[in-house]
Amino acid sequence: MTLQVQPLEITLRKPFRIAHGTSTVRTNAVVHLDGAFGEAGLPPYLGTTADDVREYVARLDLGPLDGLPPVHHVLSRLPEGPSAARCAVDLAVHDLWGKRIGRPLYELFGLDPRMSPRSFVTLSIPDSLDELREQAGRFGPEDRLKLKVGSGDPDRDLAVVRTAREATRAMIAVDANGGWSIPQTMRLAPLLHDVGVEFLEQPIASRDADDWHLLRRLLPHHGVPPIFADESVFTADDVVMLAGAVDGVNFKLAKCGGLAPTRSMVSVARALDLKIMLGCMIESSLAVAAAAHLAPLADYVDLDAPLLIRDDPFDGVLLEEGRVLPTGRPGIGAVPTSTYAGTGA
Ligand SMILES: [Mg+2]
Structure with missing residues (x-):
C-alpha cells in the first residue's frame, strides 16, 4: 500500500x-x-x-x-x-x-469528548496595547486566553499581560516561547502571579533539563505561576528529565510523533504528577481534529489553529462552547474542503 x-x-x-x-x-x-x-x-x-x-x-x-x-x-x-x-x-x-x-478514534480510545476542557484562544504579540485591550475585551469569564510574549522587551511583555488582565475576566495563561532569560523569568514570574496568571509556558528556550532545574531552584516556592514546558519536550525521556523542574508539559502531535507516542507520554507525565496541556501547531483541521480525539486526557487544551487560519483545507472539528471537538465521523473524521489542492483524496 x-x-x-x-x-x-x-x-x-x-x-x-x-x-x-x-x-x-x-x-x-x-x-x-x-x-x-x-x-x-x-x-x-x-x-x-x-x-x-x-x-x-x-x-x-x-x-x-x-x-x-x-x-x-x-x-x-x-x-x-x-x-x-x-x-x-x-x-x-x-x-x-x-x-x-x-468508528471515530475517541471511541476506539475509550474517551468521551464531552470531558474535553475548553480550548485556549491565542493572541499573538500585539502591535499596540490599545489593539490588545480591544481584542481581550471580547472574552468573557468562561474563556481561556493565551497571551504570547517574548517580544524582546520584558517590560512591554508585562504591560501586555497587565493590559489584558484589566480588559477581561477570562483565564489568562502566558507563553514566552523561550523568549526570556533565567534572570528575566525570576523577575517577571512573581509579577505574573500577582495578576492571576494561570501558568507560564516555556519562559526559557533551553532544551537542557539542567537549566530548567536551575530555574526551579532560583524561583520562590510560592507566589509564582505553575511553569509549563513546550518546545523543550519532544520525548518521554524529556518528560522524565524535566519532572521536578516544571509543573506541566504541552504535548503536540507534531513534536511527539503522533497519537500513539503522545498517549504514552501522557501516561508518563501523569505518573510524574505533571499537568498536561494538549496543543497544536499552525495546522489545518486535519491535525487539530486528530489532537481533539485525545483532548479528554488533558487538563488544558490549546487547539485554536482553525480560528487562526483562512480557507481551512479540511473540515474536521466542531467548535462548541469554547471546546474543539471531533466530528464523530469514522477515524480522525476530517474531510478535505474545496480549498484542498491535494490529489489522491
Ligand atoms: Mg507554546
Whole structure:
C-alpha cells in the first residue's frame, strides 16, 4: 500500500507574531493512505520541511495493511526520523484503522469528548496595547486566553499581560516561547502571579533539563505561576528529565510523533504528577481534529489553529462552547474542503 505526500499551504488570517518570529503562511504536509489522511505540522523551529516528510515516507514499507491494520505493530516499527513526519504517518494509519472499523478514534480510545476542557484562544504579540485591550475585551469569564510574549522587551511583555488582565475576566495563561532569560523569568514570574496568571509556558528556550532545574531552584516556592514546558519536550525521556523542574508539559502531535507516542507520554507525565496541556501547531483541521480525539486526557487544551487560519483545507472539528471537538465521523473524521489542492483524496 502506497503512501503519498502533498505539501499543504496554510494561510493565517493575520500575521502571527511570537518570540520565534512572524508568520503569514506556513507549509505543512499531508500524507495520503488509501483514503486516509495524516498531517505534519511544520513550524520553522522543528527544522523539518515538506520535502523531508516526502523523503521519510519514500523509505517506508508499511506492508499490505489489508483488513484491519495492526496499528501498534505498524507504528512501533516506524524508523527514526523527523517527529512531524512520523506524526503524519501515525495519523494516517490511525485514520485508516478508524475508517475500516467505522468508528471515530475517541471511541476506539475509550474517551468521551464531552470531558474535553475548553480550548485556549491565542493572541499573538500585539502591535499596540490599545489593539490588545480591544481584542481581550471580547472574552468573557468562561474563556481561556493565551497571551504570547517574548517580544524582546520584558517590560512591554508585562504591560501586555497587565493590559489584558484589566480588559477581561477570562483565564489568562502566558507563553514566552523561550523568549526570556533565567534572570528575566525570576523577575517577571512573581509579577505574573500577582495578576492571576494561570501558568507560564516555556519562559526559557533551553532544551537542557539542567537549566530548567536551575530555574526551579532560583524561583520562590510560592507566589509564582505553575511553569509549563513546550518546545523543550519532544520525548518521554524529556518528560522524565524535566519532572521536578516544571509543573506541566504541552504535548503536540507534531513534536511527539503522533497519537500513539503522545498517549504514552501522557501516561508518563501523569505518573510524574505533571499537568498536561494538549496543543497544536499552525495546522489545518486535519491535525487539530486528530489532537481533539485525545483532548479528554488533558487538563488544558490549546487547539485554536482553525480560528487562526483562512480557507481551512479540511473540515474536521466542531467548535462548541469554547471546546474543539471531533466530528464523530469514522477515524480522525476530517474531510478535505474545496480549498484542498491535494490529489489522491
Ligand atoms: Mg507554546
